[in-house]
Amino acid sequence: MAAFLNFSPAGGDQSEGAGRGNPFFRSLLAMLEGFGAIVRKDLRLEVRSGESTVALVSLSILILVVMVLAFGPGGARRAEVAAAALWIALIFAGTLGATRALLAERESGCIRGLLLSPVEPATIYAAKLAVALIFMAEAGVAVLVVLVLFFNLEFGGGLLRLIPVALLGAVGLAALCTLLATISGRVRAGAMLLPVLVVPLFTPALIAGSKASAAVLAGQPLSAVATWLKLLCAFDVLFVAAGYLLFEHVILED
Amino acid sequence: MTEALLQAQRISKFFGDRPVLHGINFTARPGQAAVIVGRNGVGKSTLIRVFCGLARPSAGRLLLFGAEPVHLAAAQFRRLGVLLHQTLLYPNLSARENLEFYAEIYALAEPATHAARWLERVGLQRAADEPVSALSRGMEQRLGIARALLADPDLILLDEPFSALDRDGSAMVAGLIREALARRAAVLFTAHTPLEIEGVDLGLFKLESSGLTPLREEPRRRALRSLLRRRL
Numbered sequence: 242m243a244a245f246l247n248f249s250p251a252g253g254d255q256s257e258g259a260g261r262g263n264p265f266f267r268s269l270l271a272m273l274e275g276f277g278a279i280v281r282k283d284l285r286l287e288v289r290s291g292e293s294t295v296a297l298v299s300l301s302i303l304i305l306v307v308m309v310l311a312f313g314p315g316g317a318r319r320a321e322v323a324a325a326a327l328w329i330a331l332i333f334a335g336t337l338g339a340t341r342a343l344l345a346e347r348e349s350g351c352i353r354g355l356l357l358s359p360v361e362p363a364t365i366y367a368a369k370l371a372v373a374l375i376f377m378a379e380a381g382v383a384v385l386v387v388l389v390l391f392f393n394l395e396f397g398g399g400l401l402r403l404i405p406v407a408l409l410g411a412v413g414l415a416a417l418c419t420l421l422a423t424i425s426g427r428v429r430a431g432a433m434l435l436p437v438l439v440v441p442l443f444t445p446a447l448i449a450g451s452k453a454s455a456a457v458l459a460g461q462p463l464s465a466v467a468t469w470l471k472l473l474c475a476f477d478v479l480f481v482a483a484g485y486l487l488f489e490h491v492i493l494e495d
Numbered sequence: 496m497t498e499a500l501l502q503a504q505r506i507s508k509f510f511g512d513r514p515v516l517h518g519i520n521f522t523a524r525p526g527q528a529a530v531i532v533g534r535n536g537v538g539k540s541t542l543i544r545v546f547c548g549l550a551r552p553s554a555g556r557l558l559l560f561g562a563e564p565v566h567l568a569a570a571q572f573r574r575l576g577v578l579l580h581q582t583l584l585y586p587n588l589s590a591r592e593n594l595e596f597y598a599e600i601y602a603l604a605e606p607a608t609h610a611a612r613w614l615e616r617v618g619l620q621r622a623a624d625e626p627v628s629a630l631s632r633g634m635e636q637r638l639g640i641a642r643a644l645l646a647d648p649d650l651i652l653l654d655e656p657f658s659a660l661d662r663d664g665s666a667m668v669a670g671l672i673r674e675a676l677a678r679r680a681a682v683l684f685t686a687h688t689p690l691e692i693e694g695v696d697l698g699l700f701k702l703e704s705s706g707l708t709p710l711r712e713e714p715r716r717r718a719l720r721s722l723l724r725r726r727l
Contacts, residue, residue, distance in 0.1 A: 271570070271602055278599035286587055345585070353549055354583035358600045359573040493551065
């Protein structure tokens with residue numbers, strides 16, 4: 242994990258290295274170094290405590306169990322129920338994952354340490370988004386395994402085709418949750434407020450994601466859900482761009 | 496006249512309707528040191544947060560390295576070292592890991608070497624691998640000061656750096672301030688009561704609800720002011 246996120250020139254002097262090359266590459270290298278350092282630090286903290294992983298995976302599995310008990314594992318609408326369960330679990334994993342990624346920074350006041358560093362606020366946002374996405378991916382893997390077991394799905398093409406759909410949805414959701422968690426973290430009971438803010442804004446992408454998921458789980462090819470995937474891509478671009486541009490303004494103190 | 500590292504012009508800060516800072520004027524130039532004293536709750540910590548660009552002033556103008564903080568290039572923050580009331584350290588990382596992380600995001604050469612050097616300078620070699628949550632308040636304060644000074648900043652803003660420190664710790668911080676001034680950094684810190692640092696011409700300011708009043712000015716600042724008065 243540490244190796245692929247380490248952008249420093251091996252064994253080299255970063256200060257002197259930064260002086261070489263053109264300004265664009267210097268700033269790109271600085272951005273990648275800051276991004277890598279923050280992601281590595283967050284993952285190290287998570288490996289040490291395991292808090293987010295345990296919370297996300299257990300919550301996601303719990304949601305699936307409730308769905309199975311409510312609707313039953315079989316039936317003609319099995320694919321639709323499985324898709325609904327997947328997206329409900331992802332929504333909760335997204336809000337929880339984004340909150341956890343920012344909570345550690347807020348609780349210790351360390352977000353101020355990051356803001357006072359030479360790392361661009363947009364890079365801090367990108368790192369937090371990446372960490373939220375990794376947390377969501379953990380939950381997503383657990384959900385997929387439980388989906389297969391509980392809904393008697395087959396390990397095959399349908400399940401493989403579900404991965405890009407879930408991934409596209411997760412990127413947009415993580416981007417939106419990270420931005421809104423930054424805003425809601427500034428008010429009392431902000432963690433309670435987050436789902437209230439996220440769900441209405443994510444609803445169009447949620448519809449696209451759940452429709453596409455139901456279709457691929459029912460055995461349809463990805464080309465049959467191209468419209469839904471394009472919509473998910475559009476929302477990804479929108480949410481990531483909004484977060485990247487607005488984070489600087491919402492993270493600063495009054 | 497050397498470049499002003501920090502220029503505050505008629506800064507005011509309100510929390511809702513409650514005024515905290517009023518008409519603050521202050522300039523920090525390379526090699527200058529000043530201490531701001533004031534009673535509890537008068538706004539010293541808020542002043543440091545405004546001066547470092549973390550909090551926006553409600554009125555007035557703040558320039559850091561010649562630019563407003565919102566327009567300041569991120570790379571310029573490498574020139575700024577700040578200690579706040581919180582030490583900005585991760586409780587679940589060790590002292591060494593915290594300094595290495597900050598050295599990485601400041602793009603310093605060989606973060607591990609920097610971290611080891613600063614741990615030694617603040618006397619925390621033996622506690623290097625302890626998580627911050629296990630350190631005493633004084634040890635955490637030492638580590639916070641190491642974090643703030645890690646990149647040899649040009650402008651150093653410290654919120655009550657001597658709090659929670661024993662005699663050795665206070666002497667260590669005084670030594671670090673002297674070193675910073677020797678390399679032409681500007682140092683501004685807050686304290687509850689006026690204090691002296693041996694060998695340092697320390698400007699003394701009192702923060703009150705009416706504003707920031709100079710009680711004793713740093714000699715170069717005093718000489719400049721008297722020169723201006725004579726010319727006018």
